[in-house]
Amino acid sequence: MxxxxxxxxxxxxxxxxxxxxxxxxxxxxxxxxxxxxxxxxxxxxxxxxxxxxxxxxxxxxxxxxxxxxxxxxxxLYGHSTPQKISKIATQPPELLYHGTPVRAVSSIMEHGLQPRQRQYVHLSADMDTARQVGQRRDDQPVILRVKAGQAAREGVLFYHGNESIWLADVIPSRYIEQG
Ligand code: HQG
The missing domain is CATH 1.10.10.970 (RNA 2'-phosphotransferase, Tpt1/KptA family, N-terminal domain)
Incomplete structure (x- = not known):
């Protein structure tokens, strides 16, 4: 099979x-x-x-x-169905990562990370995972750093996906760093 x-x-x-x-x-x-x-x-x-x-x-x-x-x-993650899957918000690690194509970066820095077609924003627990996620769309993806701990303390909700993937609602760009 x-x-x-x-x-x-x-x-x-x-x-x-x-x-x-x-x-x-x-x-x-x-x-x-x-x-x-x-x-x-x-x-x-x-x-x-x-x-x-x-x-x-x-x-x-x-x-x-x-x-x-x-x-x-x-x-465990990835949903795009109309009814949002309910998850329990959890305090994330201080730093999470997001791999994205170069072409998306300016829009992300303007509007924040958005779920787009899915129910939640997907974040990676480590840079390697983020790179692999980004490479689905760009050979040389940009790895963004997300100040998840601070964002959570200031009210952004995060949810556990699996051991290397975290989910979140919209993440404003003030919590996102490049390079
Ligand atoms: C981008 C796969 C412009 C975002 C992966 C991403 C992951 C923006 C794309 C999981 C934006 C959405 C999810 C903004 C976000 N302006 N572009 N403001 N905000 N984006 O596929 O995170 O193998 O829905 O950077 O490994 O790439 O299927 O999300 O490029 O874990 O199990 O919009 O799917 O897992 O793309 O991937 P996606 P993702 P599986």
Whole structure:
């Protein structure tokens, strides 16, 4: 089985278009695995997918994008569905990072970091992760430093995604540094 392809399909279903699979995310983004499997089994490529395959897909992935608990599965970040996934705000580390294409920097320094198509702004816990995120769009991305601790103390909300990804609401540019 192509577990990377399965992971992409699940990210699409659980982050962006659950209705295409006749699924409804609960407030925290969970769906019943049994319901997800019914939907997947309708498509010829995924007729034989089992819960064990979903566990294996998570285990072999280079990023922790999904989690399973008590017969349910959800995406940990990345959502663009109209109803915002509810998260518990948490104090972040003092510094977080954001990798972005050169062409986006002037707009970010003017308007702050915005969620754009997603529900939350995505930040990286370390520069390496930020570089990888930025390289999806630019070979030589800019790594911005976000004064997350200070922003949180002054009222910006941050949420834990996984061990290397944090989420936030709009981050005003006064908390963002270049270079
Ligand atoms: C940019 C992937 C202009 C922002 C990654 C980014 C991540 C602005 C783009 C996760 C802006 C949005 C999310 C502003 C933000 N003006 N551009 N004011 N504010 N932007 O894909 O953070 O592999 O929605 O810099 O690894 O790139 O799918 O966010 O370039 O963790 O699991 O607008 O998605 O994870 O792009 O990536 P995205 P992102 P997966």
């Amino acid at each position: 192509d577990y990377m392809k399965l992971s992409k399909e699940l990210s699409y279903a659980l982050r962006h278009a659950p209705w295409e699979y006749e699924l409804e995310l609960d407030e925290e983004g969970w769906v019943e695995i049994s319901q997800l499997l019914v939907a997947l089994h309708e498509s010829p490529g995924w007729r034989n997918v089992t819960e064990d395959d979903l566990q294996h897909m998570i285990a072999v992935s280079n990023k922790k994008r999904h989690e399973i608990n008590a017969g349910r599965i959800r995406a």
